[in-house]
Amino acid sequence: LDPDEFRRQGHLIVDFLADYYQNVEKYPVRSQVEPGYLRKCLPKIAPYEPEPIETILQDVQKDIIPGLTHWQSPNFFAHFQCNASIAGFVGEMLSTGFNVVGFNWISSPAATELESIVMDWLGKLLNLPTSFLFSGGGGGVLQGTTCEAMLCTLTAARDQMLNKIGRENMGKLVVYESDQTHFSLQKAAKIAGINPSNIRSLMTTKSTAFGLSPDSLRSAIQSDIKSGLIPLFFCATIGTTSSNAVDPLGPLCDVAKDYNIWVHIDAAYAGSAFICSEFHYFLHGIDGANSFSLNAHKWFLTTLDCCCLWLKDPSALIKALSTDPEILKNEASDSNQVVDYKDWQIALSRRFRAMKIWFVLRSYGVSNLRKFIRGHVKMAKHFEGLIAMDKRFEVVVPRNFAMVCFRVSPLMVANANQKLLGEEDANEFNSKLLESINAAGRVYMTHAVVGGVYVIRLAVGATLTDYCHVNKAWKEIQEHAHTMQS
Numbered sequence: 001l002d003p004d005e006f007r008r009q010g011h012l013i014v015d016f017l018a019d020y021y022q023n024v025e026k027y028p029v030r031s032q033v034e035p036g037y038l039r040k041c042l043p044k045i046a047p048y049e050p051e052p053i054e055t056i057l058q059d060v061q062k063d064i065i066p067g068l069t070h071w072q073s074p075n076f077f078a079h080f081q082c083n084a085s086i087a088g089f090v091g092e093m094l095s096t097g098f099n100v101v102g103f104n105w106i107s108s109p110a111a112t113e114l115e116s117i118v119m120d121w122l123g124k125l126l127n128l129p130t131s132f133l134f135s136g137g138g139g140g141v142l143q144g145t146t147c148e149a150m151l152c153t154l155t156a157a158r159d160q161m162l163n164k165i166g167r168e169n170m171g172k173l174v175v176y177e178s179d180q181t182h183f184s185l186q187k188a189a190k191i192a193g194i195n196p197s198n199i200r201s202l203m204t205t206k207s208t209a210f211g212l213s214p215d216s217l218r219s220a221i222q223s224d225i226k227s228g229l230i231p232l233f234f235c236a237t238i239g240t241t242s243s244n245a246v247d248p249l250g251p252l253c254d255v256a257k258d259y260n261i262w263v264h265i266d267a268a269y270a271g272s273a274f275i276c277s278e279f280h281y282f283l284h285g286i287d288g289a290n291s292f293s294l295n296a297h298k299w300f301l302t303t304l305d306c307c308c309l310w311l312k313d314p315s316a317l318i319k320a321l322s323t324d325p326e327i328l329k330n331e332a333s334d335s336n337q338v339v340d341y342k343d344w345q346i347a348l349s350r351r352f353r354a355m356k357i358w359f360v361l362r363s364y365g366v367s368n369l370r371k372f373i374r375g376h377v378k379m380a381k382h383f384e385g386l387i388a389m390d391k392r393f394e395v396v397v398p399r400n401f402a403m404v405c406f407r408v409s410p411l412m413v414a415n416a417n418q419k420l421l422g423e424e425d426a427n428e429f430n431s432k433l434l435e436s437i438n439a440a441g442r443v444y445m446t447h448a449v450v451g452g453v454y455v456i457r458l459a460v461g462a463t464l465t466d467y468c469h470v471n472k473a474w475k476e477i478q479e480h481a482h483t484m485q486s
C-alpha cells in the first residue's frame with residue numbers, strides 16, 4: 001500500500017463521488033436495466049494484467065451507474081431512505097482506512113471504548129431509560145442490520161429460557177409479532193430454530209391504526225399456554241415498514257411482563273426521530289422492554305451498515321453468544337473490566353462502526369440532527385396538504401413520521417364507462433399508477449398493502465430531498481393519474 005498512490009487514487013475517487021452527487025438527480029431514480037445486463041458488458045474472465053484506476057472508473061460510469069437505483073437521489077421516496085452524509089462518509093473512510101478488527105478490547109481498545117461511549121451518548125439523546133445504557137447497567141452495541149439484532153436478542157431470550165426449562169423444550173417456544181412486523185423477525189426465528197408453526201403473526205386492523213392490540217397478544221399467549229406451549233419473545237414495532245404504525249408499548253409490555261416474555265422493540269426507521277422530544281410519547285412504556293434497536297443508516301446520516309442495539313441485561317446476550325478460545329486469551333478480557341464485543345454479535349470480526357456515529361454526532365451536533373429529522377417530517381406534512389387539495393386522492397393511514405401512505409380513492413375514480421371503482425379495482429389502478437410513475441424514472445416510490453388496501457408510500461428522508469422535490473413528485477403523481485383516467 002504505497003501512501004502516495006493511495007493519496008492519488010483516493011483523491012480521484014472523492015472527485016468521482018462529488019461529481020456523482022452533483023449529477024445524481026439527472027439519472028433515472030429506479031434503474032432501467034434488464035436482468036443480466038452486466039454480464040453482456042463485462043469480460044468473461046478477470047484481467048491478468050493490472051488496469052489503471054482511470055480505466056476502471058470509466059467502466060463504473062459506463063456500466064455500473066446505469067445499473068444503480070439511486071438511493072441518494074433527492075427524488076428517492078421508496079422503501080425507507082438510506083442516508084448518506086459527509087460526516088458518515090468520512091467516518092466510514094477512517095473506519096475502512098484503519099481497517100482494524102475490534103473483536104475484543106485488546107484488538108483495538110479505541111474501537112470498543114468509542115462504541116460504548118457513543119452508544120451511551122445516543123441512548124441518552126433518544127431518551128432511552130438509563131437501564132439500557134452502560135452507565136445504568138445495560139449497554140449498547142453496533143451491528144450491521146436489524147435482522148442481526150433480532151437474531152441476537154432472540155437467541156439471548158431463547159437460551160435464557162432453555163437454561164431454566166431444559167433444552168428438550170425447544171420445540172415449545174413461541175414468538176409473537178403483529179401482521180405488520182418486519183419479515184426479518186421471521187427470518188431470525190427460523191435461524192434461531194423456533195418451530196415455524198410457533199410464530200404468531202397477530203392480526204391488526206384499521207381501527208387501531210395497525211398497532212397491535214394488547215388484548216389480542218394476551219389471548220394468543222393464553223391459548224398457547226393452554227396448549228402446553230411456552231411464550232418466549234415478542235417484537236413490538238415503532239414505525240412499521242408498511243405504514244409507520246406504532247404498537248402501544250406500555251400496555252403490550254404489561255402483558256408480556258405477566259408471562260415473563262422478552263420484549264424487543266424494533267424502531268429500525270422511526271427510532272432516529274426520538275432525538276426530538278415531540279416523538280417521545282411513542283416510547284411510553286419502554287421501561288418494560290428488554291431490548292431496543294434502530295438503524296442509524298436509515299435516518300441518522302450514517303452510511304450503511306449501522307444498526308444500534310441496546311439491551312437492559314447484556315449478560316443474557318453474552319451468555320448466549322460468548323466463546324472463549326485459547327488464541328484470544330488476554331489479561332484485559334480475563335479481568336472482566338472490558339467489553340469484548342465479539343460476544344455481543346453473530347460474527348467474530350467486526351468493523352469500527354462507532355467512528356461513523358461519532359463523526360455524525362460531532363460534525364452536525366444535536367441541533368442540526370434535530371433540524372434534519374423535523375425538516376423531513378414537515379415535508380411529509382406538506383405533501384399531505386397537497387393530497388388534501390385534490391379530491392381524487394386520499395391518505396389511507398394516519399401519518400406518524402415522514403412517510404405518507406396514499407392512493408387514488410375508489411370513490412373518485414371511474415373507469416372509461418363512468419362506473420365507479422370498487423376496492424379491488426382501486427388496488428389495481430393504484431398499482432398501475434405507481435408502475436407508470438416509477439417507469440418514467442423521475443421519482444421512485446414503493447407500495448404496501450395494509451388491511452387489504454394497496455397504498456403508495458412516499459417516504460421523505462433522503463439527505464438531499466427538499467420541498468421542490470416533494471412538489472415535483474406530487475406533480476408527477478397527478479399527471480400520471482390524469483393520463484390514466486383520461
Ligand code: PLP
Nearest residue numbers: 145146147182184240241266268
Ligand atoms: N424493521 C423495520 C421496521 C424496517 O423498516 C426494516 C427495513 O426497512 C427492517 C426491520 C429490516 O432492517 P435490516 O435490513 O437492517 O435488517
